[in-house]
Amino acid sequence: MRTPPTSVMGHVPAVLVRDLTKRFPAAVALGGVSFEVQRGEILGLLGPNGAGKTTTLHVLLGLVRPTTGHVRIFGLDPHRERAAALRHVGFASPEALMDWRLTVEENLRVYAEFYGAERGAVARTLAVLELESEARTKFGQLSLGQQMRAGLARSLLHSPELLVLDEPTASLDPDISDKTRHLLLSLREERGLSILYTSHDMAEVEALCDRVVFLHHGRVVAEGTPLAVSRRVLSRADLDAALLEEVFLKISREGGA
């Protein structure tokens, strides 16, 4: 387990999700989810399709109102204190695109203003994500992988304290995926960044995450370090390395842990 830098540990968690339920007219998406992301921690929110991961992220980002329960970002309610809470958050997802007719740089300039990013933020993040050569390319002309990197650049514009990433490496080639993972780890080390992260790539989760939360049918079925969850769910106390792929399959096929 990778321990978050103690210098950034605080009393208020980066993310607090407490007894969260969400009922849509046709389905119950979340049935009482609770977890926390500590400052400087990378937490993987995992589970099969339809488990409630994206709904949880959407509630956190103020895009969907919870039925009951509450969420907090650094102690702030993103539904009541929207601007104050979301100013701390960077969000990237293959589903969260930018305008396809504007260039990468133009799009980033607009979002830099949304977040009140400092001068030079656009050039800095383009450099960090190695996107300088695509800066003047229209967003719609980028490959899926480049679009995702541009989304990551957008999420980092304002030097957020929390990154919410929905499958951030899904469309990236192995080289860029690896660079992205190293970038996320170095951001955490340098800035004490907290990351809430979903992925179906269990090897990546094992490499990145301090802790994981497994959801199934809108409920938390396992929570802890990758190794502890692997030992518990697979009933193998002798394990000395996480086996999240097997955990994922067991939870997907058999339900709760």
Add this chain to the structure above:
Amino acid sequence: MRRVRALVLRYLLLLRRDPARVVDTFYWPLIDIAVWGLLTSFVAGRGAKLPNAIGVFLGAAILWNLFFRCAQDVSVSFLDDVWSRSVVTIFASPLSFGEFALAIMLLGLVKLMLTLAAMSIAAWLLYAFNLFSLGIALVPFVANLVLLGWSVGLVSLALILRFGGRWAIVAWSLPFLLMPFSSVFYPESVLPPVAKVVARAIPANHVFEGMRSVVMDGRMDWGRLGWATALNLLYLALAAAVTAWVFRVALRRGLLPKVR
């Protein structure tokens, strides 16, 4: 205000990048001027007894375009985000829905100025019609059409948000639903009795009647202007309330991430 300014900036950048926006802002309005000017010249040449016919028709064409473009800009700006799948990106930022609505309404105003300038110059160059001969009366007429455009645009936006992108057609069709009752190119008196009742509840009807009063009789009809303003303020308050309510429904039902 910084976030509102950023959103307006984005749409203005789009004006440069997207030929469809240029067509909407300049091409169609100029085609309207050309067609209505030629029609009016033809009718006037046949000895039709309509004082200042060119002023009546071209003034109406210009003012109708201002209303229509203003309404369309509000809803199409939202559709731009739906089609580019950036709704989630925008609303996961600190931008509030109120700021978003304010930005697209202001954008409508900016684009309206561009359309107004293009149409006025074309009408003057092609037909020697000076829209600004309406004098100070032009200001309340345009202001009322902007208010109505915002109301109709917000209602269209609310329908698209609630029922999805398949309702995109309302962005273009809803303003035209008002056209038969707005007495744009003919007086209210020619409407059938039932249509007259409807027309009196439409602010645009009072604006166009008022405009004809100025162009044909040189008289400002303050009563019409008062009605138009009162109705517009009521409708804008209702449209804003409905849109805010639909946004709350969208948050409850999780519609924002799904709108396509």
